Amino acid sequence: MSAIIIDGKAIAAKVNAETAAETEKLVREKGVRPGLAVILAGEDPASQVYVSRKVKMCGELGIDSRKILLPADVSQDTLLGIIRDLNNDPAIHGILVQSPAPKQISEQAVVRAIDPRKDVDCFHPENVGKVFLGDLSGFLPCTPWGISVLLAESGISTAGKHAVILGRSAIVGRPMAALLLAKGAGGDATVTICHSRTKDLASFTRQADIVIAALGIPRFLKADMIREGAVVVDVGINRIPAPETKTGSRLVGDVDYEPVAEKAGAITPVPGGVGPMTIAMLMKNTLRAVRMAEQD
Numbered sequence: 001m002s003a004i005i006i007d008g009k010a011i012a013a014k015v016n017a018e019t020a021a022e023t024e025k026l027v028r029e030k031g032v033r034p035g036l037a038v039i040l041a042g043e044d045p046a047s048q049v050y051v052s053r054k055v056k057m058c059g060e061l062g063i064d065s066r067k068i069l070l071p072a073d074v075s076q077d078t079l080l081g082i083i084r085d086l087n088n089d090p091a092i093h094g095i096l097v098q099s100p101a102p103k104q105i106s107e108q109a110v111v112r113a114i115d116p117r118k119d120v121d122c123f124h125p126e127n128v129g130k131v132f133l134g135d136l137s138g139f140l141p142c143t144p145w146g147i148s149v150l151l152a153e154s155g156i157s158t159a160g161k162h163a164v165i166l167g168r169s170a171i172v173g174r175p176m177a178a179l180l181l182a183k184g185a186g187g188d189a190t191v192t193i194c195h196s197r198t199k200d201l202a203s204f205t206r207q208a209d210i211v212i213a214a215l216g217i218p219r220f221l222k223a224d225m226i227r228e229g230a231v232v233v234d235v236g237i238n239r240i241p242a243p244e245t246k247t248g249s250r251l252v253g254d255v256d257y258e259p260v261a262e263k264a265g266a267i268t269p270v271p272g273g274v275g276p277m278t279i280a281m282l283m284k285n286t287l288r289a290v291r292m293a294e295q296d
């Protein structure tokens with residue numbers, strides 16, 4: 001058996017086309033153009049790439065963006081002051097601070113300083129709490145939401161399925177569990193979260209109908225760890241040395257792709273799987289932010 005390859009690029013393009021159409025309608029009917037502020041402190045090359053992609057996508061979809069670049073030694077007070085100004089700026093509907101923040105900055109302080117109605121990353125405890133209580137009407141966590149859309153668009157129901165998540169981070173593993181546990185479409189799953197202290201992890205993944213790998217360890221999930229026909233979602237983005245390529249490195253996921261694809265029922269590739277969905281869902285959250293500003 002060979003797995004269905006879930007095409008994240010194509011599904012993200014469809015989501016983005018909907019966002020562009022909704023944005024255009026919002027401008028035409030209400031004269032409101034969504035605005036996203038993206039703050040980057042420091043010069044981490046990967047963060048610079050992520051920020052450029054987000055800003056570029058805003059431009060493609062008709063969303064205004066404001067890129068705020070700060071030096072690596074920016075003080076927490078300065079950053080919090082900038083966030084406060086953006087909270088009060090009616091042209092800005094969404095605010096995100098690219099992580100990782102420099103070490104003198106508390107990421108928790110930053111997250112809590114953002115007005116929950118502008119928290120398009122869905123990191124504020126108020127928004128996270130809503131999601132964990134099963135209220136999906138507000139912002140949704142971008143990467144997990146993107147995974148839910150990938151599954152839905154591929155005709156994969158989660159209801160009654162056993163989903164095993166590898167990784168318990170606040171950005172991926174935990175909020176993924178919340179979405180899968182929620183009642184209704186995209187939820188109703190039985191969820192297991194495995195992490196670095198889990199004993200005999202393969203005994204869980206072998207029972208899974210759906211495995212979501214989000215650990216950040218290149219090719220961690222091997223074919224003998226899944227059952228025949230399982231759905232495998234690879235969240236990992238790992239750069240590994242590849243002397244045969246021009247750049248000397250290449251991207252791999254957390255799944256040992258080729259052998260797992262032979263055995264799985266469906267699989268997301270890296271790149272071109274979960275990655276494009278994360279930005280697409282961020283753009284959708286920015287549209288939701290306009291709706292939230294209207295509710296004031």
Ligand code: NAD
Pocket residue numbers: 143166167168169170171172173194195196197198201214215216217235236237238274275276278
């Ligand atoms: P993280 O480092 O915050 O968390 C990793 C998790 O994996 C931890 O909870 C840890 O307990 C668990 N873990 C580590 N070693 C383990 C082991 N041996 N066995 C079981 N569990 C183990 O990472 P994160 O932010 O959740 O990201 C995970 C991966 O997903 C990274 O490669 C990251 O680059 C990628 N990522 C991709 C996207 C995307 O849009 N595609 C978004 C976010 C993160």
